[in-house]
């Protein structure tokens with residue numbers, strides 16, 4: 169068996185249909201992962217329940233020994249009570265007693281196996297719980313870039329397929345593997361002890377069996393890694409299609425979706441056929457070689473009995489051992505399916521755990537108050553260093569000012585806000601808050617000072633009250649209600665069946681779009697953050713709701729330094745300055761100092777950019 173688990177089994181950046189992670193996939197595939205390391209890390213996870221693991225191993229060892237001893241007891245039973253070597257007649261009474269003793273020894277083997285199975289369940293489930301916990305806590309600290317470039321389905325499959333595969337291995341395989349090796353050694357020793365010449369037959373057959381096993385293992389290992397990858401890709405695609413099913417339907421993309429799905433599905437089928445074939449064939453191939461071994465030893469044993477006076481009891485136990493010997497080899501090789509699936513899964517999980525997280529302190533409690541003066545100085549940025557998105561951006565916002573960003577789609581408005589929150593780091597230039605370089609401010613601290621209202625509202629499963637409280641977990645019920653009033657949401661919440669205790673279904677799908685936006689605003693209103701980022705919703709709602717939302721946003725912006733990605737003329741008019749972006753550069757900055765100025769500025773903006781289409 170080779171140490172290196174080659175191939176793309178541990179590819180954390182792999183993405184489904186979008187393909188964003190393919191480059192990542194290649195990069196990782198170049199660096200083969202270390203199988204030994206993976207096993208050691210998995211053992212590390214099992215060490216929490218070390219005592220149980222040790223007892224399970226001892227129980228398994230006792231079970232194997234009892235099994236070997238019980239098998240050996242057949243020899244004296246035959247030679248003493250059935251076909252006594254001294255030629256006397258059999259002894260049924262003695263035989264009964266001896267068989268009873270043998271049954272007790274077999275029962276010992278069963279009890280050992282039972283104890284081992286029960287303990288291993290607890291060992292493996294504790295290890296899996298820790299793995300899931302570590303993966304989840306690590307993932308929460310991953311930078312936004314990680315989630316932008318990995319499909320949800322692919323990430324979800326780390327928690328499902330990959331960890332399940334590891335669980336399957338921990339539950340059964342490890343003990344079976346160790347018990348198998350022990351049975352192998354024990355059986356071999358007993359065979360040598362019983363008859364060295366017959367044992368030689370087995371010795372000759374063993375390398376043949378191992379060689380055949382190794383060949384198949386090598387092939388199936390590669391296909392197993394590919395199968396896991398393919399599952400991740402398929403999951404990613406299913407997840408994208410399910411979440412975007414409204415879009416799929418409305419654009420009549422069902423056929424196309426089915427076609428693409430078919431591709432991924434076929435790919436998985438091909439990979440699975442290969443993986444299962446090479447994994448599954450291993451058992452029968454090695455098993456049949458074992459049968460050859462069994463027949464040869466039976467034949468030779470018979471000849472020895474006739475010609476050399478070898479005892480019948482000896483032959484009987486030898487053929488039993490010969491059969492027993494092939495069983496662990498057979499079992500060990502068929503366990504390889506599970507083992508490789510599990511190791512490929514574990515490598516994918518560890519792959520994510522080994523990725524760099526954002527440096528966050530995880531500090532909770534009071535936030536260090538900032539005033540909210542923001543400055544961008546010659547900021548240049550690209551999501552990929554070779555494709556610059558923002559060029560030399562310089563702007564200033566004093567405490568409480570509202571800056572409206574306008575510009576055609578893809579101009580870089582959202583990107584500016586991504587930099588202020590440090591979801592992405594700038595390549596050059598400087599961003600300061602109250603004169604402090606934001607890179608010197610802890611990310612947790614920084615983000616606690618920023619409230620964010622995004623276009624796509626995200627509501628969690630829970631009550632309305634809990635969802636608003638997400639903005640500040642320590643807020644009292646009264647404060648939540650107050651925030652809902654500020655957001656103009658109080659009225660509609662009170663009319664819900666259970667008011668603030670109404671459970672929101674998946675992502676608030678039992679609310680209207682306008683209501684979801686109002687809850688989003690309420691959440692930000694609850695936060696005491698002095699800086700606000702507002703991505704104004706473009707979706708149209710009825711005029712009354714529109715007015716309510718506008719009103720709520722105006723109240724939200726009061727007293728806070730606000731960056732608003734503006735889509736409404738009213739928002740632009742109420743801003744202290746507007747910044748027109750085009751292809752990542754500021755092409756116009758206009759300050760709203762007087763009515764005349766407003767008109768002039770808007771006119772110049774119309775001339776400067778195509779944003780007017782959008783504003784209207």
Ligand SMILES: Nc1ncnc2c1ncn2[C@@H]1O[C@H](COP(=O)(O)OP(=O)(O)OP(=O)(O)O)[C@@H](O)[C@H]1O
Nearest residue numbers: 316551552557575576577578579580581582583584
């Ligand atoms: N996560 C990302 N990875 C790589 N490129 C990105 C990413 N997000 C945005 N971009 C690119 O950055 C550019 C600016 O995008 P941005 O989202 O800032 O535009 P925008 O002005 O907010 O557009 P819109 O009004 O349509 O929301 C676009 O060309 C886009 O393709």
